[in-house]
Amino acid sequence: MKLTLIRHTTPDVPKGTIYGxxxxxxxxxxxxxxxxxxxNIGDNxxxxxxxxPLTRCRRLAEFCGFGYADVDDNLAEMDFGDWEMKSYAEIEEHQLEEYFNDWRHKVTPGGESFEDHQRRVRVFINECIRDGYKSVLCFTHGGTILHAMILAGSIDDERPFDHIPAFGSMVNIEVTEPLI
Structure with a gap:
């Protein structure tokens, strides 16, 4: 299955704000x-x-002629819980340190972990494979795209944040078998 993932355009939030x-x-x-x-989508x-489900993705889908796109909660960005809409400067240094020392497993207060987010993306991809789609287009988020690339083996999960796609960019991956 060819999975085309498009990251939403630039959000209107101050630099350094966690908005998940x-x-x-x-x-x-x-x-x-x-x-x-x-x-870039062209006539594909x-x-x-x-x-x-977030407006920044639905609005882009509609602008691009896909107002009929199906909303899937598994494509939402990671939930940062109590850290949402806070700047890094507003979060206690020891909390940030604990989080970044174990970002794969650590859960932000009231949020979800990197692994939880990846699990949602895996469910989405496996459902698309199960349903027999050959080509799927998704309007989504940087973190969601990172997980899809990791799961497809396109990038190494040791330094995934080095591969966050730019706003408005398109990433194509191939997935041929259900993901475990």
Missing amino acids: KTDVLLKSTFEAEAEIVRM KFDRVFTS
């Missing part, structure tokens, strides 16, 4: 960024189109 599952606004450059995304055809 928060439904944030997009910058005033949305239309210009979205037009580039639409051109897909068996199915999905979007994260």
Whole structure:
């Protein structure tokens, strides 16, 4: 199955703000960024189109002509719980240190872990494979795309954050078998 993943355009949040599952606004450059995304999609055809439930993804899907995209909660960004909409400066240093020392397993207060998020992405991909799709388009988030790339073996999971796709970018991966 060919999985085409598109990251939403630039959010209108201050640099250094943790916004994960928060439904944030997009910058005033949305239309210009979205037009580039639409051109990059071109006339490609897909068996199915999905979007994260968050407005920043649904709005891009609609702009690109996919207003009918199915909303799938598994495509949402990681939930950072009590850290949502806080800057790193607002979080106690010892909490940040604990989190970054074990980011794969550590859960932010009231949020989910990296592993929990990856589990959601695995469920989504396996459902697409089970349903027999050959080509799927997803409007989603940087973290969700990272997990898909890790699960597909496209990137090493030792330093995944080095591979976060740019806003409005498109990543294609191939997945041929259900993921364990």
